[in-house]
Amino acid sequence: MNRFEVITPADLASASRLLAQDGHVAFAGGVDVVDLMKQGIVSPTALVNLKGLKELGGIEVRPSGELRLGATAKLSEVAEHPAIRARFTAIAEAASETATPQIRNLATVGGNLLQRPRCWYFRNPDVNCLKKSGDKCYAFGGLNRYHAILGGDPAFIVHPSNLAPALIAMRASATIVGPAGEHTIELEKFFTLPTVDPKRENSLKPGEIITEVIVPAPSASVSSHYLEAREKQSFDWPLVSVAIALDRAPGEKTIRDARVVMGAVAPVPWRSHEAEAALKGGPLDEPRARAAAKAALKGAQPMTDNAYKVVMAKVIVRRAIMSAAGLEAA
Template identity: 85%
Template sequence: MNRFEVITPADVASASRLLTEDGNVAFAGGVDVIDLSKQNIASPAALVNLKGLKELDGIEVRPSGELRLGATVKLSEVAEHPAIRAKFTAIAEAAGEAATPQIRNLGTVGGNILQRPRCWYFRNPDVVCLKKGGDTCYSIGGLNRYHAILGGGPSFIVHPSNLAPALIAMRASATIIGPAGQRTVELEKFFTLPTVDPKRENSLKPGEIITGVIVPAVSAGVRSHYLEAREKQSFDWPLVSVAIVIDRAPGAKTVRDARVVMGAVAPIPWRSQAAEAVLKGGPLEESRARATSEAALKDAQPMSDNAYKVVIAKVIVRRAIMHAAGMEDA
């Protein structure tokens, strides 16, 4: 690890200016930044400390019912917040599944959204893969057990965030400040595929900082659930995850709207509009949940070692729908 300094700016505008300088990297919880530095993937000249900036902190449920999560809010705070658990259930569940209690007490909303891929080729300091400016994605023809089954190419990494699928399923937007001022972007449109640029995972520009995420108010008929499958139940990134949001008129059986967003299956959190089309417009029952799971994976193109992900994804999509609907999984 190279030597670096830590700079604590007085405000977000100062932090943004510092982050336009080559070699300066933002950190709050610092979980992924330190990992990348130890692995010699990142070599920061300075870490710009975002902790303590009030514009980036706080959980607020506004009178309109809208939820705001500051970028430096801890994952444990999100997981334990009563209003989030009651109204924005999938978000609380996703935050509660991340890593371990110790890391959830340190890791932040912004950090979880922005974490880099866990691909072993990308994380190997001796491998110059496509994501690090090389010309080859070594998962093709190599070890690809944990790689993409949807949306892959030319890089086949998967996005590791627990929180992002749930936020996208609940129509969240990110608020961003940078040298050009402030902007708001739908989180679904924030992430970028490798076809845009294999070296990056999102549209954040130099000097820009996510200040928080805004989640619209939910109506009385909305129910949500986040579910993931891991190899280890103690501490592991998901093999597959899914966030489900269903909206039914109070007392009605027909689904009037739905969102299906999977994680760890593609280079970005993967929304399946085909699955949503199957789920909407009819009564919610086990057969419809099963048909939805089939539609969600109909375009899957597994690699040599990860076809098992297709099977797991279908199961957890179906189970998440049944749970969100208040029915035990059959």
């Protein structure tokens, strides 16, 4: 690991100016940044400490009912917040499934959204893969058990965030501050596919900082659920995850609207419009949930070692839909 300095900026504007400089990297919880440094993937000359900036902290449920998550809010705070658990259930469930209790007490909302892929080729300092300015993705034709089955070409990483699918399912937006000022972007549009640029996973530019995530108030008729499958029930990243948000007419079973967002199957949190269309306009039951799960994986293109993900994802999506509706899944 190279020598570096730690800089604690006085305010958000100073932090933005520092992060616009080459070799300056942001950290708050520091979980992924430290890993990347140890693995030789990044070699910053300076770490810009964001932990003390009050604009980035806190959790608030506003009088309007919308939820504000500061970028440096801890995942443990999100998982345990009573109002989030009651009204934004999928978000609390996703936060509670992340890593271990010790890491959740350190890791932040912004860090979870911005963490880099866990692909073993990308994380190997001796492999110059496509994401590190190389000319190929070694997962294609290589060891690809944990890689993408949707949207992967030309880089077959999967996005590792637990929180992102749940936030997108609940229609979240991110507020971003940078050299050009402040703007807001739908979180679904914040993440970018490798066809845009294989070396990055989001649209954040030099000097830009996520300050907060805003989730609009769900109506009383909306229910949500997050579910994932992983190899180990202790600390592990999901093999497949899904977040579901369902809007049912009060007193009726008909699905008026639905959001289905999968994780760990694509280079971005993968929203399935096909699954949503299969759910809308009718009463929810096991056959409809099964049809939606099948539609969610219609375009899947597994590689040599990860076809199991297609089967697993169908099961996880179906079960999550049923659970979001308060029904027992087979």
